[in-house]
Amino acid sequence: MSKQSRPPVVVITGASAGVGRAVVREFAKDKARIGLIARGRDGLKGAAREVEEAGGEALILPLDVADHQAVDDAASKVEDKFGPIDIWVNVAFAGVLSRFTDMTMEDYERVTKVTYLGQVHGTYAALKRMMPRNKGSVVLVGSALAYRGIPLQSAYCGAKHAIQGFHDSIRAELFHAKSDVHVSMVQLPGVNTPQFDWIRTNMPMQPKPASPPYQPEIPARAIHYAAHHKRKSVKVGWPTLEAIWGDRFASPLLDRYLGATAFKGQQGKQPVSADRKDNLYEPVAGDHGAHGRFDDTAKTSSPQLWLTMHRNQIGLGAVAGLVAGAAGLFLSQRRSA
Structure with a gap:
């Protein structure tokens, strides 16, 4: 795929902000023709402008990835405008910072539908088009938390664990079919994105990464790499490897350690404001870009x-x-x- 003479046709979910926005910028360097999926129209317009300024083409597709029919319809619109989809990247997610027993089941289901089923819906829409052509690449975006759950993020961790199992199953089915379509998964560490300003929380203090995050351009490079190389998994950052191997060898001890440290470790020093908005059910207005508020402490290389x-x-x-x-x-x- 890296040897294509024409610019690739790419679909990116969660394209309006955060890691998804950084991924858009990375593929825009290829002058790609990109279908941009997210709910926030302001961010999608900003992303489209960046693609076009880089010499690519953009199609804005405002929708909720929890709606499988909307995702499938979006895939058809992309192919009608740009031709066959070469690469599909699933980035969109939702989160809630809360004790499990303090959450409503509606919120829990919402996180699961967006974070897990959103990737299932995207993968289904991509594979039903790629497999008959025997060509294409799908990237699932996971997390160190796909291997090691942490307190206050049970819905998100459960969804990322589910994606990991889904990934194994789909790859085995593709091998059985002797298909040249490739599905990879990129496991991310904490990333400096706007998510910490808009995830739903019922904790008293502002959400923050549990450890110094990475700038979103780093996972964007990893995702671009995974789309063009037939690796099953690409893991980003030492914290991701530490979480995976730590859980493998000392899972019971990590339960106790995280129980003692991760509540405070995921909250900052400033209280949550009374008028704080979250994006669990509706997007937060505005173009929020790729970076969050942690530029001073975020890692710029890996x-x-x-x-x-x-x-x-x-x-x-x-x-x-x-x-x-x-x-x-x-x-x-x-x-x-």
């Missing part, structure tokens, strides 16, 4: 991701170094003989 993206070259370099070393040793021994 050596771990660089190593992940260049592991083949690193491996070849290591082999070449060993061969060169062995050849040098052999020649020196011949000369001494």
Whole structure:
């Protein structure tokens, strides 16, 4: 797909803000023709403008990914305008910061429908078009929390765990069908996006990342990479690896540790304002861009991701170094003989 002569046709959900907006900018560098899916019209207009300024084309598709028919209709509109979809990226999500027993079941279902079923709906719309052509790439966007749940985010963590299982199943079915369509999953750490200003919360203090977040351009690069390389999974940042391996080897201890630290660790020093708006059921008006309010502490690079993206070259370099070393040793021994 990276060798296409024509600009790719891409669909991105959650395209109006945060990681999704950064992903839009990353694909816009390819002069891609992009279907932009989100609920917030202001952010979609801003994203479309950025695509066009970069030399690409944009189609604004305001809809809720929890509505499977709306997602499928959007896929048809993209193909009617731009042609066959090459890449589909599922970014959209919703969250609530709350103890499980303090949540309403309506809110819990809403998070699940957007965060889990939204990716299912996007993947279904993509695969039903890609599989007959035997060509295309779907990227699921996960999280370290797909492997390790944390307190106050049970709905979000449950949805991300569900996506992880869904991913395994779909890949196995594609292999059974001998399909060249590829589905990958990118696991993210905490990211500096506007989500912390608009997720629903019933906690007293403002939501914040549990550890210093990464700037959204970093996961955007990982998602772009995953769309063009047949990796099952791309993990972003050392915190993601720490969460995955920590849960694998010390899950019961992590339950206790997070129970003691993660309540305070996910709340800032400022109280939640009485007029705070959230985006659980309706978008928050305005164009919020990609970045949140943590630019001062957010990480601007990820050596771990660089190593992940260049592991083949690193491996070849290591082999070449060993061969060169062995050849040098052999020649020196011949000369001494």
